[in-house]
Amino acid sequence: MAQLDQTHDPKLESWVQSANGHADFPIQNLPFGVFSPRNGGARGGVAIGDRILDLSAALAAGLFAGEAAKAAEAASGATLNAFLALGAGPRQALRLRLSELLAKGSPDQAKVEACLHAVEACTLHLPARIGDYTDFYVGIHHATSVGKLFRPDNPLMPNYKHVPIGYHGRASSINVTGTPVRRPRGQTKPPDAAGPVFGPCQRLDYELELGVWIGTGNAQGEPIDIGEAADHVGGFCLLNDWSARDIQAWEYQPLGPFLAKNFASTISAWVITPEALAPFRMAQPGRPEGDPAPLPYLTDAADQKEGALDIEIEVLLMTSGLRAKGLAPHRLGLSHARHMYWTVAQMIAHHTSNGCNLQPGDLLGSGTISGPDLTSCGSILEATEGGKNPIVLASGEERRFLEDGDEVIMRARGRREGFAPIGFGECRARILPAG
Amino acid sequence: MAQLDQTHDPKLESWVQSANGHADFPIQNLPFGVFSPRNGGARGGVAIGDRILDLSAALAAGLFAGEAAKAAEAASGATLNAFLALGAGPRQALRLRLSELLAKGSPDQAKVEACLHAVEACTLHLPARIGDYTDFYVGIHHATSVGKLFRPDNPLMPNYKHVPIGYHGRASSINVTGTPVRRPRGQTKPPDAAGPVFGPCQRLDYELELGVWIGTGNAQGEPIDIGEAADHVGGFCLLNDWSARDIQAWEYQPLGPFLAKNFASTISAWVITPEALAPFRMAQPGRPEGDPAPLPYLTDAADQKEGALDIEIEVLLMTSGLRAKGLAPHRLGLSHARHMYWTVAQMIAHHTSNGCNLQPGDLLGSGTISGPDLTSCGSILEATEGGKNPIVLASGEERRFLEDGDEVIMRARGRREGFAPIGFGECRARILPAG
Numbered sequence: 039m040a041q042l043d044q045t046h047d048p049k050l051e052s053w054v055q056s057a058n059g060h061a062d063f064p065i066q067n068l069p070f071g072v073f074s075p076r077n078g079g080a081r082g083g084v085a086i087g088d089r090i091l092d093l094s095a096a097l098a099a100g101l102f103a104g105e106a107a108k109a110a111e112a113a114s115g116a117t118l119n120a121f122l123a124l125g126a127g128p129r130q131a132l133r134l135r136l137s138e139l140l141a142k143g144s145p146d147q148a149k150v151e152a153c154l155h156a157v158e159a160c161t162l163h164l165p166a167r168i169g170d171y172t173d174f175y176v177g178i179h180h181a182t183s184v185g186k187l188f189r190p191d192n193p194l195m196p197n198y199k200h201v202p203i204g205y206h207g208r209a210s211s212i213n214v215t216g217t218p219v220r221r222p223r224g225q226t227k228p229p230d231a232a233g234p235v236f237g238p239c240q241r242l243d244y245e246l247e248l249g250v251w252i253g254t255g256n257a258q259g260e261p262i263d264i265g266e267a268a269d270h271v272g273g274f275c276l277l278n279d280w281s282a283r284d285i286q287a288w289e290y291q292p293l294g295p296f297l298a299k300n301f302a303s304t305i306s307a308w309v310i311t312p313e314a315l316a317p318f319r320m321a322q323p324g325r326p327e328g329d330p331a332p333l334p335y336l337t338d339a340a341d342q343k344e345g346a347l348d349i350e351i352e353v354l355l356m357t358s359g360l361r362a363k364g365l366a367p368h369r370l371g372l373s374h375a376r377h378m379y380w381t382v383a384q385m386i387a388h389h390t391s392n393g394c395n396l397q398p399g400d401l402l403g404s405g406t407i408s409g410p411d412l413t414s415c416g417s418i419l420e421a422t423e424g425g426k427n428p429i430v431l432a433s434g435e436e437r438r439f440l441e442d443g444d445e446v447i448m449r450a451r452g453r454r455e456g457f458a459p460i461g462f463g464e465c466r467a468r469i470l471p472a473g
Numbered sequence: 474m475a476q477l478d479q480t481h482d483p484k485l486e487s488w489v490q491s492a493n494g495h496a497d498f499p500i501q502n503l504p505f506g507v508f509s510p511r512n513g514g515a516r517g518g519v520a521i522g523d524r525i526l527d528l529s530a531a532l533a534a535g536l537f538a539g540e541a542a543k544a545a546e547a548a549s550g551a552t553l554n555a556f557l558a559l560g561a562g563p564r565q566a567l568r569l570r571l572s573e574l575l576a577k578g579s580p581d582q583a584k585v586e587a588c589l590h591a592v593e594a595c596t597l598h599l600p601a602r603i604g605d606y607t608d609f610y611v612g613i614h615h616a617t618s619v620g621k622l623f624r625p626d627n628p629l630m631p632n633y634k635h636v637p638i639g640y641h642g643r644a645s646s647i648n649v650t651g652t653p654v655r656r657p658r659g660q661t662k663p664p665d666a667a668g669p670v671f672g673p674c675q676r677l678d679y680e681l682e683l684g685v686w687i688g689t690g691n692a693q694g695e696p697i698d699i700g701e702a703a704d705h706v707g708g709f710c711l712l713n714d715w716s717a718r719d720i721q722a723w724e725y726q727p728l729g730p731f732l733a734k735n736f737a738s739t740i741s742a743w744v745i746t747p748e749a750l751a752p753f754r755m756a757q758p759g760r761p762e763g764d765p766a767p768l769p770y771l772t773d774a775a776d777q778k779e780g781a782l783d784i785e786i787e788v789l790l791m792t793s794g795l796r797a798k799g800l801a802p803h804r805l806g807l808s809h810a811r812h813m814y815w816t817v818a819q820m821i822a823h824h825t826s827n828g829c830n831l832q833p834g835d836l837l838g839s840g841t842i843s844g845p846d847l848t849s850c851g852s853i854l855e856a857t858e859g860g861k862n863p864i865v866l867a868s869g870e871e872r873r874f875l876e877d878g879d880e881v882i883m884r885a886r887g888r889r890e891g892f893a894p895i896g897f898g899e900c901r902a903r904i905l906p907a908g
Contacts, residue, residue, distance in 0.1 A: 170645050175728060185727070195726045200669045201660055205728040206641040206735065210605050210830050211693055220694040222827035225636055225768065234635045236768050236826070258646055258737070259655040259908055285827070291630045292620070293610060293640040294729020300641065301827040302693070333660065333671050391671070392657035392720070392736040393908070395645050473694055473828070 040126070040316035045137040048458040052140045053147050054154070056087030061451070062308075062461030063087055068136050069308035069463070070113055070121065070273070072163040075155045080116040080163050085308050085463065086140055088157050095153035101139060101146060105131035117167045118309060122272040123398035125254040126312070129272075133313050162307035164214045165275075166251065166399035171212060171303070172389060173247075173279060174204040175405035178379040183408065183420045188287065199329050202336070202380040202388040204402075207279070208300035212401065214307050215465050221442060221472040222301040224285035234288060238472035241283035241425060242440040246353045246416035246448055248375060249277035249305050250382050250402040258395040264338040267383035268345070270396065273309035276351070276448045276465035277403045280304070283419055283439070305401070306448070306465040314460055318452030319344040323376050335391055336384045345381035349452050350374050351407060353416065356445040359433030367447055368431045371415040373407050442471040475561070475751035480572040483893040487575045488582050489589070491522030496886070497743075497896030498522055503571050504743035504898070505548055505556065505708070507598040510590045515551040515598050520743050520898065521575055523592050530588035536574060536581060540566035553601045553744060557707040558833035560689040561747070564707075568748050597742035599649045600710075601686065601834035606647060606738070607824060608682075608714060609639040610840040613814040615851055618843065622859045623722065634764050637771070637815040637823040639837075642714070643735035647836065649742050650900050656877060656907040657736040659720035669723060673907035676718035676860060677875040680841040681788045681851035681883055683810060684712035684740050685817050687835040694828040699773040702818035703780070705831065708744035711786070711883045711900035712838045715739070718854055718874070740836070741883070741900040749895055753887030754779040758811050770826055771819045780816035784887050785809050786842060788851065791880040794868030802882055803866050806850040808842050877906040 044050070045066065051058050052065040063069065063085040073090055074080050083090040093114040096102065102110045109128035113121035121129070139150050175181055178198070185193030197203065213219070221242055227234040253272025256262050262270055279299060286298030322342050331337070338345070351374065354367035380388075385402055406416040415421040418439055422428055428436040440446070446469075450462040479485070480501065486493050487500040498504065498520040508525055509515050518525040528549040531537065537545045544563035548556035556564070574585050610616055613633070620628030632638065648654070656677055662669040688707025691697050697705055714734060721733030757777050766772070773780070786809065789802035815823075820837055841851040850856040853874055857863055863871040875881070881904075885897040 170643055172731075188727070197662070197669075197723055197726065200662075201724050203724070203728055203731075205731050206643055208605055208641055208829060209644075210832050210835070211828075213693075220828050223696070224827045227632070227635075233765060234632075234768065236770050239827075258648075259905075261658070261908075282827070288632055289636050289638070290727070290729075291632065292623070292725070292729070293638055294725075294727070296607075296638075296640050297823070297827040297829065300829045330668060333669065335671050388660075388732070392659050392674075392717070392732040393646075393655050394643060394732065394735045397645050400645070470694075473696075 040313040042316055045133055046317055046457060048456065051142045052086060053142050053144065054087045054089050054140060056089065060087045062463045064458050064460060065137060065140050066458040067314045067460040068133055069310045069314065070118055071165050071308045072116060072118060073160040074163065076159050082113040082115060082118060084136055089154040090157055090160055091150065092153045092155060096150065099149045099153060101149060102135055106135040118165045119167055119399040122166060122251060122253045126269060129311060130313055133311065162214055162216065164212065165307065165309050168209040168212055168401050169397045169399055171207040171209045171401045172204050173207045173403040173405060174202055174385050176202060176378045176380040176385065177405050177407040177416060179377055179410050180406040180408040180416055180420065187419065187424045202385050204389065205294045211300055212303045212305060215304060215467065217304065217467060218470045219280055219302045219304065219467050220470045222282050223472050224282055224297050225288060226284040227288040239282040239284060242469065243281040243283050243418050244353060244440065244446045245279040245281055245406040246351055246371060246373060247277040247279055247406055248351065248404040249275040251275065251309055252396045252398060252400040255397040256390055256395055259393040261393060262386055262390040264336060264341060264383055264387035267386040270386055271312050271382060272398065273311050274315065275309065276306040276450050276462050278304040278446060278448055278465055278467065279403055304465055304467045306463050308463045310462055315347065315452060317454055317457040318348040320346045320348040322346045322381060332384065336387055338383065341381055341383045345383050347375035348454060349450050351450045352448065354447040356447060357431060357433065357435055358443050359435040360431060363433050365432050370418065370421055371413065373409045373414045373416055375407060377407050377409055378404055440469055442469050444469050475748040477751055480568055481752055481892060483891065486577045487521060488577050488579065489522045489524050489575060491524065495522045497898045499893050499895060500572060500575050501893040502749045502895040503568055504745045504749065505553055506600050506743045507551060507553060508595040509598065511594050517548040517550055517553060519571055524589040525592055525595055526585065527588045527590060531585065534584045534588060536584060537570055541570040554834040557601060557686060557688045561704060564746060565748055568746065597649055597651065599647065600742065600744050603644040603647055603836050604832045604834055606642040606644040606836045607639050608642045608838040608840060609637055609820050611637060611813045611815040611820065612840050612842040612851060614812055614845050615841040615843040615855065618855045622854065637820050639824065640729045642738065646735055647738045647740060650739060650902065652739065652902060653905045654715055654737040654739065654902050655905045657717050658907050659717055659732050660723060661719040662723040674717040674720060677904065678716040678718050678853050679788060679875065679881045680714040680716055681786055681806060681808060682712040682714055682841055683786065683839040684710040685837040686710065686744055687831045687833060690832040691825055691830055693830040696828060697821055697825040699771060699776060699818055699822035702821040705821055706747050706817060707833065708746050709750065710744065711741040711885055711897050713739040713881060713883055713900055713902065714838055739900055739902045741898050743898045745897050750782065750887060752889055752892040753783040755781045755783040757781045757816060767819065771822055773818065776816055776818045780818050781813065782810035783889060784885050786885045787883065789882040791882060792866060792868065792870055793878050794870040795866060798868050800867050805853065805856055806848065808844045808849045808851055810842060812842050812844055813839055875904055877904050879904050
């Protein structure tokens with residue numbers, strides 16, 4: 039696990055004024071991403087307040103040396119795959135140097151200032167070429183609630199508390215925040231129809247998830263031990279795993295969700311590093327009494343002690359009605375990463391336990407992280423109990439599922455006494471009508 | 474669909490002697506792949522008999538012009554993705570020119586001869602960087618037989634005859650023929666055990682599938698119409714989708730197979746083009762009486778008329794016992810692509826019907842293609858009826874599932890009166906003990 043050091047000092051301030059007290063990107067965060075400035079190509083950068091530090095420019099200005107330069111070089115291109123492949127050492131060296139450069143009193147302020155772009159003048163891109171995308175199902179409240187809707191008699195499968203359930207998703211259709219999502223068409227079987235029909239999805243949903251970027255990978259045939267698993271994490275993001283519930287209900291047996299999920303997923307743009315999250319680790323919440331102990335290949339003392347994440351996650355809805363009346367987005371759910379039944383290290387150890395090879399830039403999703411009640415749901419399917427009880431918005435609008443023009447916004451933040459709070463940046467997308 | 478032309482003339486012979494009468498690679502085939510000669514880097518080539526034509530060398534020798542040169546350039550690198558992206562026109566131009574160059578009487582024989590390598594002196598590689606891998610389930614006899622074993626009361630789901638069922642697989646662990654496969658470890662729940670255990674897979678299986686290489690892709694949000702779907706196929710291969718049946722039985726609900734499949738898949742090395750397969754198209758066999766008609770988005774007159782494949786597929790087993798006694802591999806199953814309930818065009822139209830984007834170099838698997846009886850099974854699970862009735866080999870050995878050291882060999886061939894038969898080249902791999 040990442041150690042605490044001077045980069046976490048809550049008193050540390052940046053000469054980039056907007057960073058101080060910034061909800062997402064104070065100097066204690068320093069996440070990596072890929073952006074294009076106006077009239078420029080895609081390149082790697084670091085978010086600081088409402089600015090982005092251009093790593094190519096900073097390298098050219100001679101601001102890095104040694105391990106930090108190596109990491110900055112790898113993080114300066116049009117994808118972060120090479121940077122993710124470097125692992126923790128170079129990444130930490132670069133973080134330390136970035137913290138120095140951006141801190142008040144840095145002797146290099148003028149040189150660094152010349153490498154900054156205003157974020158509103160930039161286009162954000164996917165931070166990495168995603169080789170494979172795996173979605174897990176570790177939100178136990180979600181698994182239970184959704185299981186009840188799909189299988190009233192059998193909500194949680196007998197394997198759930200033994201196996202970190204996961205499945206492969208679609209890498210090609212993952213988009214960066216801000217990219218609109220077109221409502222899918224698909225085959226569904228309405229309960230009252232004689233046969234299936236084909237048309238626009240009627241039960242469009244979001245899923246509130248954490249994403250995990252794989253840093254260093256493993257060779258095929260060589261599992262990652264649970265004790266080493268955290269070292270293979272390159273960072274975190276938010277993930278909206280859009281879901282077409284009517285398509286899903288008809289297609290998912292026996293091989294799992296396919297077209298119900300692969301039309302689009304949306305992620306936040308910034309790779310939040312394990313170092314930035316070091317203050318927000320927590321012990322595994324502990325399994326409810328009577329739950330089975332995980333098998334040895336999923337058990338590690340350090341992971342039990344600090345493998346969980348003290349991260350609040352939130353999903354909001356903006357509609358045309360709210361926009362027209364100048365109202366704020368409606369909070370659909372406020373949840374927390376502690377509702378993950380399995381840790382990220384357990385997900386990685388399980389994924390590779392059969393020899394499956396992970397590669398730098400692969401993305402893992404947590405699965406929907408809902409809390410135990412209606413205010414903490416990570417999907418509208420849960421919040422409206424399968425569409426039965428609509429959500430009523432301040433604009434007077436009602437929602438059973440998502441409508442065209444709706445915009446779903448996800449946020450995440452770490453907050454802990456004695457540390458500067460940090461955020462993930464938004465994961466946001468608007469729904470376009472079926473084409 | 475690809476047209477018949479002079480490249481399909483069964484009387485055409487090559488000055489490469491081994492090509493004439495070659496089971497896989499006569500001059501009527503001309504498949505593309507990636508290989509390394511001894512002491513050389515990976516590059517694109519064309520199989521002809523027991524030789525490989527080096528496309529970079531042939532380009533340098535000035536043997537191509539116009540569209541053919543453009544295609545040869547794209548097919549000469551370390552992956553064929555750029556070539557697949559070009560689509561049918563340039564591929565056909567290159568095929569025509571290759572046929573001329575390699576035919577008896579070519580004025581360029583001496584120049585071409587200098588560009589040939591003996592295949593036994595070369596290493597074969599994956600022909601493309603696989604972005605996403607999707608596995609379908611269109612072998613209806615397999616779906617029915619396996620369904621019976623996993624769900625005796627409910628073998629074929631109600632959706633099967635309406636939906637070309639598919640799911641996402643793992644791209645990173647796909648290997649080229651010849652790469653050994655390590656037996657996976659995993660979590661299983663033996664029927665008589667109180668809880669799950671972790672250890673080497675006890676029910677290791679192969680799956681006999683056709684693979685489909687995507688050529689030109691589609692933009693996200695823009696489905697491929699069934700009438701255009703065949704134009705997006707870049708080629709075909711054999712696919713062994715190794716399966717750990719004991720891991721699968723315990724993990725697969727509710728989200729589908731995961732670790733039971735993603736430890737390894739093996740494909741044949743050569744991209745068999747749609748043009749090479751043009752003589753081996755056939756009408757859809759016709760659905761059994763009483764089966765529902767496909768929905769309009771899955772219906773196309775040309776696809777009904779010639780969308781199916783007249784391809785024989787075969788799986789064989791070589792064991793240490795057979796090897797020691799100098800015996801031939803044991804034929805585990807002889808099947809045929811006509812047992813696909815859905816065509817490749819239907820798979821592509823369905824996959825993209827929700828706007829999911831396919832990319833050049835994506836791979837689709839057909840799912841296991843079994844015939845209707847015990848001699849035509851595409852998996853050992855079917856051939857031994859879930860391990861109950863062992864296969865007895867000429868060596869006296871018995872197999873209920875695959876054992877360490879076993880080698881699984883797959884072959885495919887097109888044969889039709891009036892045309893030269895062609896083959897796919899082997900898909901072969903040996904099983905290593907769990908690590």
